[in-house]
Every structure is written in structure tokens, then in C-alpha cells.
Amino acid sequence: IQLTQSPSSLSASVGDRVTITCRASQGISSYLAWYQQKPGKAPKLLIYGASTLQSGVPSRFSGSGSGTEFTLTISSLQPEDFATYYCQKLNNYPFTFGPGTQVDV
Amino acid sequence: QVQLVQSGAEVKKPGASVKVSCKASGYTFTAYYIHWVRQAPGQGLEWMGRINHYSGVTEYAQKFQGRVTMTSDTSISTAYMELGRLRSDDTAVFYCARGFPHFDYWGQGTLVTVSS
Numbered sequence: 001i002q003l004t005q006s007p008s009s010l011s012a013s014v015g016d017r018v019t020i021t022c023r024a025s026q027g028i029s030s031y032l033a034w035y036q037q038k039p040g041k042a043p044k045l046l047i048y049g050a051s052t053l054q055s056g057v058p059s060r061f062s063g064s065g066s067g068t069e070f071t072l073t074i075s076s077l078q079p080e081d082f083a084t085y086y087c088q089k090l091n092n093y094p095f096t097f098g099p100g101t102q103v104d105v
Numbered sequence: 106q107v108q109l110v111q112s113g114a115e116v117k118k119p120g121a122s123v124k125v126s127c128k129a130s131g132y133t134f135t136a137y138y139i140h141w142v143r144q145a146p147g148q149g150l151e152w153m154g155r156i157n158h159y160s161g162v163t164e165y166a167q168k169f170q171g172r173v174t175m176t177s178d179t180s181i182s183t184a185y186m187e188l189g190r191l192r193s194d195d196t197a198v199f200y201c202a203r204g205f206p207h208f209d210y211w212g213q214g215t216l217v218t219v220s221s
Contacts, residue, residue, distance in 0.1 A: 033207040035150075042200055042214055043142075043150065048207035086150055090206045094166045095140065097150040 001026045003087055003098035011104050018074040020101045022087035027067045031091035034063055034072045037100075038083045047072065048090075077103070107131040109139075109201055109212035116218045122189040125215045127201030134182040135159045138204040141175065141186045144214075145197040155204055156184060191219045 002025040012018050022032065030050040035043040045054045047063035050070055060075040074081055082105055087098040112126040127139060140155040154165035156175040163175045169188070177184040184201060196219045202208035 031206075035208070037150075042211035043202075043208070044211075045207055045209050048205075048209075054209065088150075088152075088208075093155075093164050095152045095155075095204075095206070097142075097152060100149045 001028065001089060001091075001096065003089055003096055005085075005087060005098040005101050007101060008099065009102040009104065012077050013105070014077055014079055016077045018077050018081075018103060020072045020085055020087075020103075022065075022070045022072070022098050024068045024070075024089060028089045028091040030066045031089060032063075032065070032070050033088045033090055034061075035086045035088065035097075036081075036083045037086065043086065046085075074103075107203065107210045109203065109210055111199075111201060111212040111215045114216040114218070116220065117191050118221055119192055119219055121191050121219075122187055123191060123217050124185055124187040125199050125201075125217070127184045127186070127212050129182045129184070129203070132203075134177075135179055138206075139175075139177065139184040140202045140204045140208060141173075142200045142202060142208075143197045144200065145194070148197075153186070153199075158184070188217075191217075193219050193221075195219050 006021045032050045034047040037043040051063045084100045084102045108130045110128045135158045138155045141153040143151045156163045158177045174187045198214040201212040203210040
């Protein structure tokens with residue numbers, strides 16, 4: 001099963017609503033997680049089970065979808081949200097990651 | 106608090122092996138798998154495999170089969186990832202992560218540089 005993400009990069013401003021899409025080549029139910037990674041840092045879990053917000057993650061982040069199409073939405077982009085975002089499938093091995101979406105100013 | 110602390114940076118020659126450690130604390134080590142993820146410079150995240158510390162059973166990505174070995178020592182709550190027959194394109198940061206199955210805690214990463 002392959003994961004694709006769109007867009008591969010985007011430019012946005014503080015306060016913008018941002019939506020990133022992850023598509024799976026086959027259905028994966030809700031076994032999808034989203035991570036944020038900043039340069040030189042380990043990835044950070046944002047969303048799991050496609051839509052469950054990880055403890056401590058701001059509520060401006062939300063996830064939706066099931067089957068083959070998923071979205072990560074940032075309702076109002078903050079300065080600390082400029083980063084690369086990855087989706088990951090978790091239904092069976094291999095636990096493949098998407099190619100990433102870079103969110104720039 | 107949950108922590109995963111990895112061993113330090115390594116420089117290896119092509120053809121050599123590298124063994125990276127990941128020491129866990131703050132939770133019951135055997136209750137969660139440890140996964141390993143590779144990230145080449147400027148590239149995305151690549152899942153390498155995982156180990157079930159309780160049974161010792163491993164699952165490896167096909168790309169790394171035959172070159173990677175994941176082990177653990179439950180007495181010291183430490184997982185290991187050994188990658189052999191290193192090539193220059195193995196230069197990367199290697200992360201360990203606790204699997205739940207989503208990866209809720211990550212190590213700080215270990216840079217492995219492969220250069221002659």
C-alpha cells in the first residue's frame with residue numbers, strides 16, 4: 001500500500017486555514033496517524049486513528065477521513081506550525097509514511 | 106515521564122556495520138514495541154522495522170531484510186538496531202519510537218555517517 005500526500009509543499013500565512021490530504025492506494029480503515037517534524041528534531045505525533053488528537057496537541061489541529069482519503073487541517077496557522085507533516089499507515093506492516101508536506105511562510 | 110534516549114553519532118566506512126541503542130524509561134518496556142525509522146538528509150521518514158521485546162519477534166521492511174537486525178535487552182530496557190554492509194546512501198538519522206501502534210514517543214535520533 002502506497003501513501004501519497006498533497007500538496008508536497010505550500011506557502012501560507014499566520015491565521016490561514018491549511019488542509020493537507022493523504023491518500024492510500026488501498027483502504028486502511030482509520031489506521032492513519034499524522035506527525036509534525038521541525039528541522040533537526042524528531043517527529044511529533046499529532047493525530048492517530050485518523051481523527052483522535054494526541055494529548056497536549058492544540059485543538060487547531062484536526063484529522064478526518066477513512067478508507068483511502070484522509071485530511072489534516074490546521075484551523076488557524078500559528079508561527080510554530082511551520083514544519084513538515086507526514087501521514088503514516090498503521091493497518092499492517094510495513095508502516096509506511098507518506099512523502100511529507102512542507103508548510104512554509 | 107516516558108523517554109527514549111539513543112546512542113551518539115557514528116562514522117563508519119562502507120561495508121562496516123553500525124549498532125544503535127535506544128534506552129527506554131518511564132514505562133513498562135515489554136508492553137510496547139520499539140520501531141526504527143530512517144531519515145536520509147533532506148528526505149522523508151522510512152520505516153525500517155520493529156521488535157516485540159516480550160517475544161523477541163521482529164518485523165522488517167523488505168528493503169532492509171538481510172541487512173538489519175533488531176534486538177533488545179529487557180533487563181536494561183534497551184533496544185538495538187544493527188545495520189550491516191553499510192553504503193554511502195545509508196548516511197542518515199536513525200530514530201527509535203515507541204509503537205502503540207502509532208508512534209507516541211521518539212528518541213532524539215542518531216546520525217550515522219558512512220564515508221570512506
